[in-house]
Amino acid sequence: MKPTIICVDDEPIVLKSLKAELKEILQNTYSIEMAESGEEAIDLLKDIQKNNGTVELVISDFVMPRMNGQQLLTRIHDLSPMTEKVMLSGRTNNEGLVQTINSIRLFRFIDKPWDKQFLQATVNEAIHSYRQESQLKHQHKLLVKNNQQLNELIHEKEKLADELKELNQELEERVLQRTKELVESEKMASLGGMVAGVAHEINTPIGNCVTSASYLQEESIKIHNLYKQNTLVKKDLENFIESTANAAKIILKATSQASHLIDSFKQVAVDISNEELREFNLNEYIHLVLANLQPDMVKASNQIDIKGAEKLVIESYPGIISQIFTHLLINSQDHAFDDHGYIQIEIRYEDQNVKVSYRDDGKGMDSDTLGNIFEPFFTTCRHSGHLGLGLHILYNQVTQNLGGTIDCHSTPNKGSLFELSFPIGLDKVGSSENKIDHLKHT
DSSP, X not given: OOXXXXXXXXXXXXXXXXXXXXXXXXXXXXXXXXXXXXXXXXXXXXXXXXXXXXXXXXXXXXXXXXXXXXXXHHHHHHHOTTSEEEEEEXXXXXXXXXXXXXXXXXXXXXXXXXXXXXXXXXXXXHHHHHHHHHHHHHHHXXXXXXXXXXXXXXHHHHHXXXXXXXXXXXXXXXXXXXXXXXXXXXXXXXXXXXXXXXXXXXXXXXXXXXXXXXXXXXXXXXXXXXXXXXXXXXXXXXXXXXXHHHHHHHHHHHXXXXXXXXXXXXXXXXXXXXXXXXXXXXXXXXXXXXHHSOTTTSOTTSEEEEESOTTOEEEEOHHHHHHHHHHHHHHIIIIIOSSOOEEEEEEEEETTEEEEEEEEOSOOOOHHHHTTTTSTTOOSOGGGTOOSOHHHHHHHIIIIISOOEEEEEEOTTSOEEEEEEEEOOTTTOTTHHHHHHHHHTO
């Protein structure tokens, strides 16, 4: 439907002349409607609006019977505020014109008879003004709609953000709880491994004790029988005394070994359970940890060398140190070696930090695996029941519990190197000068 221009004048000849000139100006792009009274013009406007049409411009004479131009254009403004309005008249008073301009936003006043070029310019400018206003109104509606949608999105985003915050908080609490459970599980696993290791190692001295005690019992029965039969001679008694002394020596040695094993286990077990800060010799403690590991964890066929800083005393958490090296040894055993291999642990002291290099000559890792080894639940052996938490827990123990760093370097078929660094605790320990003196001689 074409846009409409309504021409209003009580003189038909004026209307026909105006319509002809408008058609020449607009080249049939507009529908030009004529009305000989204000009432007729209003009915035209209402019919066009009823049919969803638009009236972009109304050109009205000022002086008309019953409803003059001011009254008509005021009514037009009420019905269609965006419609541009032009007044025609050859006899109007300034007071009425000013009142009309102020009340209905009159676009322009044209004197009769009009100048053709001025009329053309006025019509073109009025149409341009209407379309600009219409476009602005449309853009304003879009802007209001977009703002409303944006406000709804912001509200929805804030709602989702609150929900996400709650979910994150709940997830963090679950992860924290699960991490605590896993750490406790790792502690229990370490203790279980050590119990099995101590049980395995203690079998030998206990077995020697049982054998020697059984031998003593048999010899005692023999001597007792000889004595009852009154056939006991000096030689029998001398042999019995010698055998008893040898058996007692074996029993003492075996019980001493068992006692040492139990003391070692008690110390490491207490450290794992309590995680108390204390002073200890790092080199000796790592040996102690290895001695308490069950044989399945550290196979007899694996060669393990610990060297460097033999007199280095640090203040740290021995239970965490025990778990760190247990994780490293288990990782080498499960992932680096098919059967047996070589492990070297080197301890150094640099810039008030303990530096530990843990190296194995196993399978090594490619770059993709190397980049993920400290991530939780990452494992290359899930089919074997591994969860992928050992090195993640180790990483947290070094970086968070000990306040240190850990890096890994590896190449396929050329083994792996773990480099650990953590504070020696010189600022907390009164005997720090003695420790440095120890280091100068290592």
